[in-house]
Amino acid sequence: MTEKKISPQQVVEHMLQEDLFSKWLQIEVLAVREGYCKTQMKVRAEMINGLGITHGGIAFSLADSTFAFACNSRNNLSVALDTSINFLKPVQPADILIAEAIEIHNGRSTGLYQISITNQHEHKIAIFKGTCFRTERHVVKW
C-alpha cells in the first residue's frame, strides 16, 4: 500500500533523469501508465550506419528504453532477459520515431512486452519483443 505512493510517472521521471543514453538519443516520454509507455525521438545524421541508413541500434535503443519504462512502471525493478527486433523499413535521418509499449503478460517473476515503432508517416518500421525478469527491488525508494 505504501508502494502505491510511487506512480508510474514518478518511476519513469526518475529513470529518465539517470538515463544518459536516452538523453543522448533525445527520447521524450509522451505517455506512461501501469504496463504502458509511449515515447518519441528524432533521428539525427550522426545516427547512420555503414550503408547510409539509420543504424539498427537506434530503433533498438528507443524500443529498449520504452520497454524499460513500461516494465518498471509499477516500481518493481525489472531487467531485460531476452529481446528481439524485426526491421521492416529503413529509417532515414530526420525521421520521427514513435514507440509504443504494451504489456502482453505481467507475471510475478517475469513479464512480456511488445513495442511497435512507427515513423512520421505512420509506417511500421520495427517490432520489438522483450521478456523481463522482476527483481522485487524498487526503482524509486520512498
Place this chain on the structure above:
Amino acid sequence: MTEKKISPQQVVEHMLQEDLFSKWLQIEVLAVREGYCKTQMKVRAEMINGLGITHGGIAFSLADSTFAFACNSRNNLSVALDTSINFLKPVQPADILIAEAIEIHNGRSTGLYQISITNQHEHKIAIFKGTCFRTERHVVKW
C-alpha cells in the same frame, strides 16, 4: 570473379567510414574475413540507462555493427531482418566489450550469424543472433 577484387577488409573499411554511429560508439575492428568479424569498444559514462548500468542498446549496437560487417563481408549488400539479444550480465562504464561474429548459415538469399559479447574479464555478457536478407547489390562498387 571481378567481385573477388573487393576484399572483406575493403568492404568493412568502406562501411566503417560511413558509419557515424559506430564512430560515436568508438567501435574498433580487430579482425575481419569472409563471414567473420571481431570488434571491440570501451563503454563510456554517457552510455548508462535509467537503472545506472549500461543501456541495452549499447551492447545491441556493437553486436549489430559486428553482424553487419560479417554479413556484408563478401560485398553482397545484406540487411538485418530479425535479430535477438539475450542479456547475461550487467555492463558497467569503463568495461571493454569484445564482439565476435560467426556465420552459422550463408544462404543465397539469407544468412544467419551469431555474435557473442564478452567483457575484459572474459565473462559472456550477451548473445546476439541475426538473420539477414541478401539484396544482390554491392556495398562497394568497383
Place this chain on the structure above:
Amino acid sequence: MTEKKISPQQVVEHMLQEDLFSKWLQIEVLAVREGYCKTQMKVRAEMINGLGITHGGIAFSLADSTFAFACNSRNNLSVALDTSINFLKPVQPADILIAEAIEIHNGRSTGLYQISITNQHEHKIAIFKGTCFRTERHVVKW
C-alpha cells in the same frame, strides 16, 4: 491475373490435405483470408511432456501451421526462416487452443506474422512470431 483464380481457401485446403502432422494434431481451420488464418485444436493426453503439462512443441506446431497457412495464402510459396514463441501459461490436456495469425508485414521477399494462442477461457497461453521467405513458386499449380 490468372493467379487470382486460386483463393486463400483453395491454398489452405490443398496444404491441409498434405499436412499429415497437422492432421495428427487435429487442427481445424476456422477462417482464412489473405494474410490471415484462425485455427483450433484440442489437446490430447498423449501430448504431455516430462513435467506433466502439454509439451511446448504442441503450441508451437499449432502456431507454425497457422503461420504457414497465413503466409502462403496468396499462393506465393513461403517458408519459415526465423520463428520464436513465448510461453505464458501452462496448457492442460483437454484444453482447446485457438490460434490467430495476423500479418505484420507483407514484403516482396519476406513477411512477418504474429500468432496469438488462447485457450477456452480466453487466456493468452503463447505468442508466436514468424519471419518467412517468399520463394516465388506456387503452392497450388493451376
Place this chain on the structure above:
Amino acid sequence: MTEKKISPQQVVEHMLQEDLFSKWLQIEVLAVREGYCKTQMKVRAEMINGLGITHGGIAFSLADSTFAFACNSRNNLSVALDTSINFLKPVQPADILIAEAIEIHNGRSTGLYQISITNQHEHKIAIFKGTCFRTERHVVKW
C-alpha cells in the same frame, strides 16, 4: 547435499517416462550431464507439413525436449519462457535428427541454452535458443 543424490540421468529418465509426446516422436537420449543433453530421432512420413517437407514443429519439439532435459538436469524444475528456432535446411522423412543442447548461462533464476540440430549428413538443419525460468521446486522428489 541430499540433492546430490539425484543425478542428471535420474532426472531425465524420470522426465522421459512421463513425456508421452517425446515418446510419440521416438526421441532417444544419447547423453546427459549437468547442463548438457544430446538426443536423436528418426523422422516419419506422418510428420510432414502442407508443403511436403517435415513440419517445423518436429524439429522444434525435438529441440524443446532436449532443452528441457538439459535445463532440468540439476533437478531444479525449470520451465521455458522464450524460445526461438531458425530453420536452415528442409528435413525429409527418414532423416535422422541429432540435437545437442549446451548451456550458455546457468543463472539462479533463469538459464540460457542453445540447441543445434544436425541430420545424418552432419548438415545443420536448425538452431534453437531457449530461456528458462527456475522454479526452485524439484523434478524428482527424494
